[in-house]
Amino acid sequence: MRTTEPAATGPTGARPTASGPTATDTAAPGPTAARTTAPGPAPAALPVRRTCPFDPPPEYRRLREEDPVSRLAFPDGGTGRLLTRHEDVRALLADDRFSADRLHASSPVRTVRPPADPASRAGVFIGMDPPEHTRYRRILTRYFTVRRMRALAPAVERIVEDHLDAMERTGPPVDLVRAFALPVPSLVICELLGVPYEDRARFQAWSAALLRVGGEEAGTYAAMEALRRYMLDLVAAKRDRPDDALLSALLHRDEPEAALSDEEVAGVGRLLLIAGHETTANMLALGTYALLRHPDQLRLLREHPDRVGRAVEELLRHLSIVQFGTVRVAREDLEFAGHRIRAGETVAASLAAANRDPAHFPDPDRLDLTREPSQHVAFGHGVHQCLGQQLARVEMETAFPALFRRFPALRLAVPPEQLRMRDDMVVYGVHELPVAWEV
Numbered sequence: 001m002r003t004t005e006p007a008a009t010g011p012t013g014a015r016p017t018a019s020g021p022t023a024t025d026t027a028a029p030g031p032t033a034a035r036t037t038a039p040g041p042a043p044a045a046l047p048v049r050r051t052c053p054f055d056p057p058p059e060y061r062r063l064r065e066e067d068p069v070s071r072l073a074f075p076d077g078g079t080g081r082l083l084t085r086h087e088d089v090r091a092l093l094a095d096d097r098f099s100a101d102r103l104h105a106s107s108p109v110r111t112v113r114p115p116a117d118p119a120s121r122a123g124v125f126i127g128m129d130p131p132e133h134t135r136y137r138r139i140l141t142r143y144f145t146v147r148r149m150r151a152l153a154p155a156v157e158r159i160v161e162d163h164l165d166a167m168e169r170t171g172p173p174v175d176l177v178r179a180f181a182l183p184v185p186s187l188v189i190c191e192l193l194g195v196p197y198e199d200r201a202r203f204q205a206w207s208a209a210l211l212r213v214g215g216e217e218a219g220t221y222a223a224m225e226a227l228r229r230y231m232l233d234l235v236a237a238k239r240d241r242p243d244d245a246l247l248s249a250l251l252h253r254d255e256p257e258a259a260l261s262d263e264e265v266a267g268v269g270r271l272l273l274i275a276g277h278e279t280t281a282n283m284l285a286l287g288t289y290a291l292l293r294h295p296d297q298l299r300l301l302r303e304h305p306d307r308v309g310r311a312v313e314e315l316l317r318h319l320s321i322v323q324f325g326t327v328r329v330a331r332e333d334l335e336f337a338g339h340r341i342r343a344g345e346t347v348a349a350s351l352a353a354a355n356r357d358p359a360h361f362p363d364p365d366r367l368d369l370t371r372e373p374s375q376h377v378a379f380g381h382g383v384h385q386c387l388g389q390q391l392a393r394v395e396m397e398t399a400f401p402a403l404f405r406r407f408p409a410l411r412l413a414v415p416p417e418q419l420r421m422r423d424d425m426v427v428y429g430v431h432e433l434p435v436a437w438e439v
Contacts, residue, residue: 043071043079046108046324046348053421053430054290054319055365056352060084064353069339072348074106080346081339082108084353086360086377088337092349094382095336098328102127105327106346109213112220120228123260123267126384133383139258140268140387143246149390152192156398159187164406172436173413180403181284181433182277185395189276192391193269194238194245203227207274213424231266231273246272272388279321280392282422282429284399287315289419289433290367291400292412297369298404305401311369312396317376318367320352323428326380351377407437 047059063070064084072082083089092098099105102114114120114127121127125136142148163180170179186204190197209215209223235247239262242248250265260268291298301311327348330341341347355376356364379386386392404410412419413434420431 041067041071043073045073045075046082048109048324048423050421050423053416053419054286054293054367056320056323056350056356060350060353060356064357069337072108074108074346075110076106078106078346080106080348081341083337083347083349084357085337086354086357086375089349089351089354089377090375090381091337092328092347093326093377093380093384095328096130097331097334097336098347099129099331100127100133100328100384101129102327104344105329107324107327108348109324112215112217115221115224119263120224121267123264123269124271125268126271130383135258136268137383137387139250139253139260143249144387144390146390149394152188152391153394153398155191156184156188156394157402159184160399160402164402168406171439173434174436176288176433176435177281177285177430178432180399181288182281184284184399185280185392186277188391188395189273192246192276193272194243194247195234195269195273199230203230203273204277206230207278208425210274211278211426213426227270228266231269232262235262235266235269275386276388276391278427280395282321282427283315283319283392283396285433286319286321286429287396287400288403288410288435289412289430290315290319291404292410292435293416294367297367300369301400302404302408305405307369308397308401309393310371310373312393312400313373313376314367314369314371315396316378317355317361317371319428320355320376320378321428322351322378322426324348324426325350325352351380407435409438410435411437 047057047063049057049059051058063082068083068085068088070082070084072080074080083092103116107113114124123136125133125140128136163184167174167179174180182204183200186200187197189195190200195203206223206227209219210227212220235251238248239251242252247265247269250260250268251262253259291301297311301308325348327346330336330343330345330347332343334341334343336347355361355378358364361371361374361376379389379392413436419433422429422431
């Protein structure tokens with residue numbers, strides 16, 4: 001699973017218009033954007049128009065070749081930089097001269113800025129820097145080790161098979177998103193955290209509101225607050241009546257010096273709940289769609305299910321569902337990738353462009369399930385690399401083979417052009433995926 005900041009471009013995926021002076025930009029920046037006097041091409045808005053549902057916008061290819069540290073126009077009126085090379089993206093995400101604090105960053109697409117009050121920020125460690133971030137990661141990492149996540153495989157298998165049984169009973173056609181891709185990781189993360197699965201309609205709606213592109217500010221903040229209150233109430237109940245799930249474990253730790261408050265545990269819970277179902281759900285749905293459209297690769301997966309680990313890594317690289325990337329803010333004036341970056345300037349890293357860099361991935365636009373693993377950045381990089389990536393791998397390595405083993409003749413139930421892609425969401429994928437099979 002992967003977490004990222006909410007972002008927006010408008011429901012049609014239309015490219016925003018850059019505004020303000022160009023070659024020597026001295027216009028007043030947004031509330032946290034930096035001024036810049038760097039010469040060069042006029043800053044442009046983030047590329048968002050796709051020509052293929054599985055590929056990032058083609059403009060990234062030109063930028064990577066001609067202007068890999070390009071000037072970027074942010075919707076709040078500020079300007080910064082956009083990185084499109086693999087080596088630069090990895091270098092940025094590992095560079096402690098940059099901050100991950102989103103309160104001081106511009107977003108490359110229109111977004112509602114996260115609340116600044118300490119109660120709302122408590123526990124949401126994705127937007128924190130060391131040593132605050134380090135404290136949370138040190139506490140949480142023990143619960144997400146490879147060994148612990150692999151130990152969950154039987155439970156994941158049970159959940160997967162139960163939902164495949166339900167699909168078989170229902171019969172075709174079904175929406176794979178609603179019948180399989182969304183409920184499987186939702187149930188897994190609910191059981192892991194100790195969140196009642198019967199509340200899924202509520203938290204999935206709040207999550208969708210937070211991640212939707214172009215959402216109204218009032219509605220987004222209302223969803224934030226509703227999810228915050230829900231998790232606080234759940235944490236309070238677990239304080240009194242603990243169970244054996246993660247939220248209770250965080251509340252009832254035996255290390256007083258590392259104790260977490262209810263607000264902190266609730267913040268951690270919100271972050272993990274959203275990340276734990278949104279990203280994996282969309283990888284399962286979009287990955288299935290991609291395999292159905294690449295029958296030679298699907299045949300490889302069916303013939304060699306023991307190689308599913310490599311296949312999952314290639315799908316992660318190829319699809320890069322965190323479609324708007326991630327941002328960092330320069331803590332000081334510095335030199336980076338041959339360019340001067342001013343203190344307070346936002347630098348956006350395109351994970352999708354980095355994962356298609358031919359300097360690192362031979363023939364990068366080809367989906368090749370036999371590709372050797374090679375440091376993709378679908379889970380990020382550095383100290384903020386996705387905490388739950390091992391859980392996501394277990395879910396995908398279980399779900400993809402099981403799905404195609406149960407339904408070997410699985411196919412799209414509608415023409416591809418009728419599918420609604422999630423261009424309007426921070427996490428890319430398909431809104432629905434109608435499928436059918438022979439009965």
